[in-house]
Amino acid sequence: xxxxxxxxxxxxxxxxxxxxxxxxxxxxxxxxxxxxxxxxxxxxxxxxxxxxxxxxxxxxxxxxxxxxxxxxxxxxxxxxxxxxxxxxxxxxxxxxxxxxxxxxxxxxxxxxxxxxxxxxxxxxxxxxxxxxxxxxxxxxxxxxxxxxxxxxxxxxxxxxxxxxxxxxxxxxxxxxxxxxxxxxxxxxxxxxxxxxxxxxxxxxxxxxxxxxxxxxxxxxxxxxxxxxxxxxxxxxxxxxxxxxxxxx
Amino acid sequence: xxxxxxxxxxxxxxxxxxxxxxxxxxxxxxxxxxxxxxxxxxxxxxxxxxxxxxxxxxxxxxxxxxxxxxxxxxxxxxxxxxxxxxxxxxxxxxxxxxxxxxxxxxxxxxxxxxxxxxxxxxxxxxxxxxxxxxxxxxxxxxxxxxxxxxxxxxxxxxxxxxxxxxxxxxxxxxxxxxxxxxxxxxxxxxxxxxxxxxxxxxxxxxxxxxxxxxxxxxxxxxxxxxxxxxxxxxxxxxxxxxxxxxxxxxxxxxxxxxxxxxxxxxxxxxxxxxxxxxxxxxxxxxxxxxxxxxxxxxxxxxxxxxxxxxxxxxxxxxxxxxxxxxxxxxxxxxxxxxxxxxxxxxxxxxxxxxxxxxxxxxxxxxxxxxxxxxxxxxxxxxxxxxxxxxxxxxxxxxxxxxxxxxxxxxxxxxxxxxxxxxxxxxxxxxxxxxxxxxxxxxxxxxxxxxxxxxxxxxxxxxxxxxxxxxxxxxxxxxxxxxxxxxxxxxxxxxxxxxxxxxxxxxxxxx
Numbered sequence: 230x231x232x233x234x235x236x237x238x239x240x241x242x243x244x245x246x247x248x249x250x251x252x253x254x255x256x257x258x259x260x261x262x263x264x265x266x267x268x269x270x271x272x273x274x275x276x277x278x279x280x281x282x283x284x285x286x287x288x289x290x291x292x293x294x295x296x297x298x299x300x301x302x303x304x305x306x307x308x309x310x311x312x313x314x315x316x317x318x319x320x321x322x323x324x325x326x327x328x329x330x331x332x333x334x335x336x337x338x339x340x341x342x343x344x345x346x347x348x349x350x351x352x353x354x355x356x357x358x359x360x361x362x363x364x365x366x367x368x369x370x371x372x373x374x375x376x377x378x379x380x381x382x383x384x385x386x387x388x389x390x391x392x393x394x395x396x397x398x399x400x401x402x403x404x405x406x407x408x409x410x411x412x413x414x415x416x417x418x419x420x421x422x423x424x425x426x427x428x429x430x431x432x433x434x435x436x437x438x439x440x441x442x443x444x445x446x447x448x449x450x451x452x453x454x455x456x457x458x459x460x461x462x463x464x465x466x467x468x469x470x471x472x473x474x475x476x477x
Numbered sequence: 478x479x480x481x482x483x484x485x486x487x488x489x490x491x492x493x494x495x496x497x498x499x500x501x502x503x504x505x506x507x508x509x510x511x512x513x514x515x516x517x518x519x520x521x522x523x524x525x526x527x528x529x530x531x532x533x534x535x536x537x538x539x540x541x542x543x544x545x546x547x548x549x550x551x552x553x554x555x556x557x558x559x560x561x562x563x564x565x566x567x568x569x570x571x572x573x574x575x576x577x578x579x580x581x582x583x584x585x586x587x588x589x590x591x592x593x594x595x596x597x598x599x600x601x602x603x604x605x606x607x608x609x610x611x612x613x614x615x616x617x618x619x620x621x622x623x624x625x626x627x628x629x630x631x632x633x634x635x636x637x638x639x640x641x642x643x644x645x646x647x648x649x650x651x652x653x654x655x656x657x658x659x660x661x662x663x664x665x666x667x668x669x670x671x672x673x674x675x676x677x678x679x680x681x682x683x684x685x686x687x688x689x690x691x692x693x694x695x696x697x698x699x700x701x702x703x704x705x706x707x708x709x710x711x712x713x714x715x716x717x718x719x720x721x722x723x724x725x726x727x728x729x730x731x732x733x734x735x736x737x738x739x740x741x742x743x744x745x746x747x748x749x750x751x752x753x754x755x756x757x758x759x760x761x762x763x764x765x766x767x768x769x770x771x772x773x774x775x776x777x778x779x780x781x782x783x784x785x786x787x788x789x790x791x792x793x794x795x796x797x798x799x800x801x802x803x804x805x806x807x808x809x810x811x812x813x814x815x816x817x818x819x820x821x822x823x824x825x826x827x828x829x830x831x832x833x834x835x836x837x838x839x840x841x842x843x844x845x846x847x848x849x850x851x852x853x854x855x856x857x858x859x860x861x862x863x864x865x866x867x868x869x870x871x872x873x874x875x876x877x878x879x880x881x882x883x884x885x886x887x888x889x890x891x892x893x894x895x896x897x898x899x900x901x902x903x904x905x906x907x908x909x910x911x912x913x914x915x916x917x918x919x920x921x922x923x924x925x926x927x928x929x930x931x932x933x934x935x936x937x938x939x940x941x942x943x944x945x946x947x948x949x950x951x952x953x954x955x956x957x958x959x960x961x962x963x964x965x966x967x968x969x970x971x972x973x974x975x976x977x978x979x980x981x982x983x984x985x986x987x
Contacts, residue, residue: 270642270966271671272788272968273673273732273966274727274894274967275700277893282642309893316892317835346892374895380850381848381851400756408857413853414849
């Protein structure tokens with residue numbers, strides 16, 4: 230199988246029909262056309278589209294999917310559906326990482342966020358490269374996607390990124406970071422966590438308390454008292470503080 | 478207010494008091510003669526079956542004096558009154574003479590009602606030489622619309638069927654095997670491959686002692702199935718109606734609109750639906766519809782927080798099933814992640830899960846259990862949403878621990894959904910409750926969880942066996958494959974079907 234990883238993204242044109250020139254497609258033009266033009270279906274969430282045809286998952290079609298990912302005429306929804314398809318693929322991620330690396334620089338933030346999410350299923354080296362890069366993206370949704378992916382892999386290796394994300398100007402990024410720390414019991418120093426107990430967003434305050442209870446359980450009661458969290462202005466923070474007090 | 482009225486006959490014989498019970502009816506919103514005109518907009522015809530009857534017995538006329546007559550007067554708009562098929566009144570202040578002493582038989586009035594959940598009055602006057610000497614009122618009540626609940630018998634189940642772009646024949650065969658002729662399907666290719674029939678329409682009922690009309694609430698969701706309600710249910714005794722317009726959110730889909738079984742104080746149950754909160758607002762069912770449902774009064778809607786879900790519908794994680802052995806006659810079934818982990822921990826960690834390997838990235842039970850971030854995510858969901866839902870259900874419906882069955886379930890972040898979740902296993906809670914005519918038992922269709930190493934051998938599935946053991950004995954479980962076209966598309970068997978149910982009449986004003 231010829232792998233077209235030398236192909237330049239911006240110079241490609243769908244009208245060139247380059248897929249037809251693939252050796253893979255020489256004797257099966259019709260099938261290749263079907264694969265290349267397959268359309269994803271809306272899921273129950275209308276904003277998320279996915280491919281349902283199990284044939285598309287067969288490893289022999291990877292080349293076509295990667296070509297389509299590099300096609301500027303491929304619509305956003307289709308691109309995202311292809312990324313989801315890759316996440317389910319049985320092929321080694323090293324076969325699609327070069328193409329996805331290029332997509333990490335796509336002008337569309339939704340696609341960059343999709344790359345961050347797909348990175349969970351890549352090699353550790355690729356994960357590190359891409360997630361470090363995308364965790365500093367200009368777009369908050371991309372940074373958040375990177376943080377959420379970090380939360381689900383070897384998060385402890387990304388402690389410095391997570392600590393930096395606690396200071397992110399965007400609420401969702403800070404929230405994802407504090408959750409990632411708590412979910413993975415990452416031993417972030419308490420002095421880096423307590424400032425978020427005074428975050429303007431009550432959801433962050435609540436999850437910070439919860440993460441502290443997971444990472445520094447022996448300090449929980451002291452923190453609740455020190456920051457008077459049972460009297461927080463928000464009912465959810467109060468409720469969490471009371472819940473944790475009951476579990477002492 | 479109805480007043481008692483005594484008539485003294487000239488002969489001095491004992492009088493007969495006139496007293497009329499309220500007349501209940503349904504809004505005549507359908508098109509029984511299928512001529513393209515709503516029945517209210519035209520006169521009566523042979524196949525019209527949505528009028529109500531008011532009988533003035535001949536005894537009331539027999540007791541009138543020589544110069545006396547009974548006259549009926551309409552006090553409210555929105556009603557029509559016919560005698561022998563002839564329209565006699567159709568607006569406030571209309572009147573006509575019912576009869577005199579010489580009337581020799583009962584006078585039978587047919588009453589037609591325009592709008593649901595309204596009331597009006599007819600006044601019957603005893604007149605002497607044209608002057609009113611006494612009156613009695615008759616209350617007219619157009620019944621409210623009721624969303625159906627799971628203790629109502631299921632008449633028919635519908636789904637979308639395809640064998641091309643969407644290929645769900647295993648799903649369809651599963652329903653056919655379980656339900657036989659109680660199930661039918663529509664061709665999904667004619668509806669842009671949109672399989673989510675639960676979301677596009679909600680069957681509800683107008684039901685009086687004499688009439689029944691099925692209201693098909695047509696969502697503003699308007700995806701591929703947009704025209705299905707009009708195409709398939711513009712038939713006699715059905716009326717398709719949409720409340721609201723404009724941009725729909727996921728919460729406008731009717732997997733997010735359900736009704737509980739009857740509870741104390743609410744003989745038709747209560748409506749519940751989900752609210753999805755985000756930084757700057759709340760998404761929920763369009764206010765035009767929620768206002769209309771609230772205005773019906775009887776089912777007193779309340780909301781649940783579904784903000785943890787990618788799709789965000791109340792049917793993803795809870796339901797109700799018949800249980801005649803329970804104090805309330807039903808069980809509330811709710812997803813529980815603590816039960817989910819207890820269940821998994823009871824299994825060999827080496828047990829392989831072929832279905833989950835590529836599609837969910839867990840090759841074995843042990844792989845799920847080893848994912849600590851997943852466990853913490855699920856703990857958060859239990860604390861912040863599932864326990865809160867249970868508290869709300871206790872508060873709003875008066876449920877207690879003896880009313881609930883906790884179903885093992887886990888959640889995961891749905892791919893490309895910004896961190897919001899869907900169930901990891903095909904959601905057992907997203908079930909189809911096909912209630913039997915007795916209202917006390919059901920065939921229940923569940924999605925096959927595939928929590929087994931041999932995907933071909935459903936009998937080896939420990940989760941299926943476990944859930945079967947939790948079910949009340951009155952119910953029969955059927956486990957149907959919905960993996961590719963439904964579960965991987967963020968829905969399950971309930972989302973992909975819709976059930977027409979028989980209304981159950983109870984006196985409205987008691």
